[in-house]
Amino acid sequence: MLKNYKFNPKSEQQSKEMQKLLFSIGYFWINNNGYNTYSYTNAKYLFTYSDGSLTYADYAEDFSQSSHQYMTLDQLQIYALHPSQAYTIYGKEIN
Numbered sequence: 001m002l003k004n005y006k007f008n009p010k011s012e013q014q015s016k017e018m019q020k021l022l023f024s025i026g027y028f029w030i031n032n033n034g035y036n037t038y039s040y041t042n043a044k045y046l047f048t049y050s051d052g053s054l055t056y057a058d059y060a061e062d063f064s065q066s067s068h069q070y071m072t073l074d075q076l077q078i079y080a081l082h083p084s085q086a087y088t089i090y091g092k093e094i095n
Helices: 012-025 060-065 073-081
Strands: 005-007 045-048 053-057 087-089 092-094
Touching (some): 012 045
Antiparallel strands (some): 045 053, 087 092
8 A cells, every 4th residue: 555655765775675566565766756766866855656756856944844754764774674564673673
């Protein structure tokens, strides 16, 4: 099930890894006509939406003010294995 999440990649490589996992779950860049190509790898923040779209932001305010659930790369790696199920990762429910 696709949901609203926010991510804070720490490097270009981490952004690519997050995007690869997000593509495997069914997310896509909203401005790439649904194509799954690495984009905005230098963006400070990534956001997913329940419609499957993926966007980015470069301002901390966008990230901090977003009501999206925060997810780390480690959590995303676990979630990507079974995205249709709820998990408790590091003591916080991810669903």
